[in-house]
Amino acid sequence: MRSRVFEQVSEMLERRTGMSRLEARGTTRIALKSAGLDPNHVNRDQMLVVIAKVLPGELLERGVDDAHAVCEFVASLVKSESPDEKADAAGDRIDGLFRRTL
Amino acid sequence: MGITVEILALVPFGLSSLITLVVGIRLLAVAADRREIPELAFGLVMILELTSAISWALGHTTAAGQLVSTLTGAASASTLGLFVVYTFVPHSRLARVGLAALLIAAGACVLVPWLAGAWGSEAFYREFGWGASMVRVCGYAWGAIAAAQSRDALRRRAALGLSHPLTASRVGFWSIAAAFACFSYLMPVFDLLAGITLPGRISFISAGLAIAASSLVWLAFYPPKAYVAWALRQAGQA
Numbered sequence: 001m002r003s004r005v006f007e008q009v010s011e012m013l014e015r016r017t018g019m020s021r022l023e024a025r026g027t028t029r030i031a032l033k034s035a036g037l038d039p040n041h042v043n044r045d046q047m048l049v050v051i052a053k054v055l056p057g058e059l060l061e062r063g064v065d066d067a068h069a070v071c072e073f074v075a076s077l078v079k080s081e082s083p084d085e086k087a088d089a090a091g092d093r094i095d096g097l098f099r100r101t102l
Numbered sequence: 103m104g105i106t107v108e109i110l111a112l113v114p115f116g117l118s119s120l121i122t123l124v125v126g127i128r129l130l131a132v133a134a135d136r137r138e139i140p141e142l143a144f145g146l147v148m149i150l151e152l153t154s155a156i157s158w159a160l161g162h163t164t165a166a167g168q169l170v171s172t173l174t175g176a177a178s179a180s181t182l183g184l185f186v187v188y189t190f191v192p193h194s195r196l197a198r199v200g201l202a203a204l205l206i207a208a209g210a211c212v213l214v215p216w217l218a219g220a221w222g223s224e225a226f227y228r229e230f231g232w233g234a235s236m237v238r239v240c241g242y243a244w245g246a247i248a249a250a251q252s253r254d255a256l257r258r259r260a261a262l263g264l265s266h267p268l269t270a271s272r273v274g275f276w277s278i279a280a281a282f283a284c285f286s287y288l289m290p291v292f293d294l295l296a297g298i299t300l301p302g303r304i305s306f307i308s309a310g311l312a313i314a315a316s317s318l319v320w321l322a323f324y325p326p327k328a329y330v331a332w333a334l335r336q337a338g339q340a
Contacts, residue, residue, distance in 0.1 A: 041193065
C-alpha cells in the first residue's frame with residue numbers, strides 16, 4: 001500500500017498538470033526512486049525534499065511548462081494537509097543504525 | 103610446513119576474534135543504552151560467531167565442543183537472518199519466507215545430529231557439522247546482497263541530504279564484510295563436499311578472509327575519526 005503523501009502528491013499532479021492518473025503516479029514514483037525513497041514508506045518531510053529538488057526536473061522532462069509553480073503549489077498543500085508521519089522504510093532503519101554507531 | 107601454516111593461521115584468527123569481540127561488545131552496549139533491535143541483533147551475531155569459533159577450535163573432537171559450536175553457529179545464523187530482515191528488507195513478505203526457511207535449516211543443524219546421536223563422533227564435521235556452516239553461508243550471502251542493494255538507494259538519498267553522507271559507504275563495507283564471511287565458511291565446505299582443493303591451506307585462507315571481514319565490520323560500525331573527517335570533506339560537509 002502506497003503512503004498517504006504519495007497518493008496526495010500524485011492526485012494533485014493529476015489535477016494540476018493534466019496528466020493521466022497513471023502518468024502522475026509514475027512520475028511521482030520515478031522522482032522518489034531517483035531520491036532512493038520507497039513510495040510505500042515515504043513521509044511528509046522526505047516528500048517535500050523530493051518536490052523541491054527532484055520533481056521539477058521530472059515534470060519539465062514530461063513537457064509541463066510551469067513545473068516550478070506546480071511544485072510550489074503541491075509543496076504548500078503537502079505542508080498544510082499532510083500529517084508528519086514517522087518514516088519506516090529500510091533506508092531509515094539503516095541510516096538510523098549507522099548514525100547511532102558513528 | 104603444515105604445522106607452520108597452521109600456527110600462522112592462528113594469528114589472523116586471533117586478531118579477527120579480538121576485533122569481533124570489541125565490535126560485538128560495543129554494539130551490545132549501544133543496544134542496552136538505546137534499546138535498539140539492529141545493534142542488539144548484530145552484536146549478538148558477533149559474540150555468537152566468536153563463541154562458535156572458539157568452542158570449535160578448542161573442542162571439535164569432543165561432544166561438548168561440537169554441541170556448543172553447532173548450537174552457537176545455528177543461533178548466529180538465525181540472529182543474522184533476523185538482523186537482515188529487520189534492517190534491510192523489513193516490509194518484504196518474501197524475506198519473511200526466506201527467514202522462516204533459514205530458521206528451520208538452523209534448527210535442523212542441531213536437531214538432526216541430536217537425533218542421530220552424532221555428538222562426539224570423529225566424523226561429525228563431515229557428516230553433520232558442515233550444516234551450521236552452510237546456514238551461515240546463506241545468511242551472510244543474503245546480507246551481502248541486501249546491503250549492496252540498499253547502498254545504491256542510500257547514495258541517492260545522501261545526494262539530497264536525506265541520509266548521512268557516510269551511511270552508503272559504511273553499508274558498502276558491511277556488504278563486502280558479509281561476502282568475505284560467506285566465503286570463509288563456504289571454502290571448507292567446498293573442500294569437504296565437492297572435493298575442490300584450493301591453493302594453499304584452507305584454514306589459512308579462511309582465517310585471512312575472517313580477519314578481512316571483521317576489519318571491514320569494524321570500519322563499517324566504528325570508522326576511524328581520520329577516515330570520517332576525510333569522507334565528510336569529500337562529501338563537502340566538514
